[in-house]
Amino acid sequence: MSKSRAITGIILAGGEGRRMGGQDKGWLQLQGLPMIRRAIERLQPQVEQIVISANRNLDAYAKLDARIYSDDTPYQGPLGGIAACLEHIDTDYGLIVPTDAPLIPINLVESLSAHIPAKLILCRDEKRMQPLFGLYHRSLAASIRAFLAGGDRKLMLWCEQQDPEVVTIGDNSAFTNLNTPSELSEFEKKLHI
16 A cells, blocks of 8 residues: 555544543553554555644654644633644644554545545444544534634534545444543454454
C-alpha cells in the first residue's frame, strides 16, 4: 500500500479517560504494546506523517516518531484536539483516529480519499456515523474554533453542520473503542482465542 503524500495521520490521545479510571488510554497495554504504538503501526503505512493530540505524559509521547500538540485549556473534548492538530499540519487533510481503537482499518485512507475534495469525509458503520474516523480538511480548524467559542463541544453536532461526505465501511469491528477496563480485558481475551 502506498503512502498518501497529501494526508497526515492525527491520533487523538488527549482524552480524560474518565471511564478508564482517569488513565491515559494511549499508554494502556494491549498484548504488551501500548495502544498509541498500535495506532501508529496501523497508520504509518497509510500516511506521510503522524501527529498526536495529547494533554499529559507529554515526555513519553515526545519519544515517539510524531509531533505532539496539546489542546487549549480548558479541555474541550475531541474537537479541541482536532483543531489543535489541524492548525499545525503541513498537508491539506488530516486522518483522524482515536488512540483507543486497536483495529483501525489498514486501508482507511484509500477508502476515504476517493471522496476528496469533500472537506469532511466520515466513516459510518451499519448503525451510525463514526466522527472520530475521518478525513478532515485543515481549513475546518476555523469552523471548529468558532463552534467551541460559541460554547458547544458536541462533535456530532459540529460534523452534521458541515454536511459531510459519509463512507460506509461494513466491518463494525473496525471502529471498536476500548473505553473501560472491562472492554480492554474482554478484547484482549478475544485476541487470544
